[in-house]
Amino acid sequence: MLQFISHYTDRYTYLDSIRFALEGGCRWVQLRMKGATDDDVRPIAREALSLCRQAGATFIIDDRVALVKELGADGVHLGKNDMPIAEARQLLGPNCIIGGTANTFADIVAHHRASANYIGCGPFRFTTTKDNLSPVLGLDGYRHIVEQMRQARIDLPIVAIGGITAGDIPAILGTGITGIALSGAILRASDPVKEMKRIINITQP
């Protein structure tokens, strides 16, 4: 399963990127607008939620627990420097999807205990966008983590993130990782909708 993380370029807005993703067949969208205020994000999130509802897609927002609650989004993704998962769970209640970023198996165990519903695990490789302080996992890192999760019977979905390109996807899914989160690749393509379709096809062999 593929999670699309919104982004923007000189040509396209956050909402454009979400429209492309949905039109290309993606059904799991994360709105990430680091550095913006909740007031900046609110109207965009509202529109994105409406687009996702029309498409039957799951819509989550990065970091902004209060906004998720206010707008009734499907969930929130919490990075390492965001609100702790247990605290977000108290605010959002049991029916909200909470995802947590993990770099190690220990992070996953902690997130699982704190009631996370999925794990964003990375970075797969070095990226210039974020989390540069965390060690790169690569395929071996994922294999190892998936095995540790199996043994610990932690059955959370785990989504690979961080510098992933279309060509990496089959090998990553081959490690037992259950999903892929993608950001940059879509808008860099000359035809973003077509690129999303292509990538969706790769994840569904």
Next chain:
Amino acid sequence: MKLQINNQERETAARNLQELAEELQLPAKGVAVAVNNAMVMRASWATHTLSENDRITIVKAACGG
């Protein structure tokens, strides 16, 4: 029939996703399901037939499991 749900093996009598959702007591809200990596919308669960060794990914909120 045997399925892989979030990488764990599970034996089920469910014939389609809707029956599986009932068997797993998935909540009415806050659930995303993929079969062999393809997301399946809730409206299609009842018509989505399951096959032996299907890999199911369920992202669901904490309640009920």
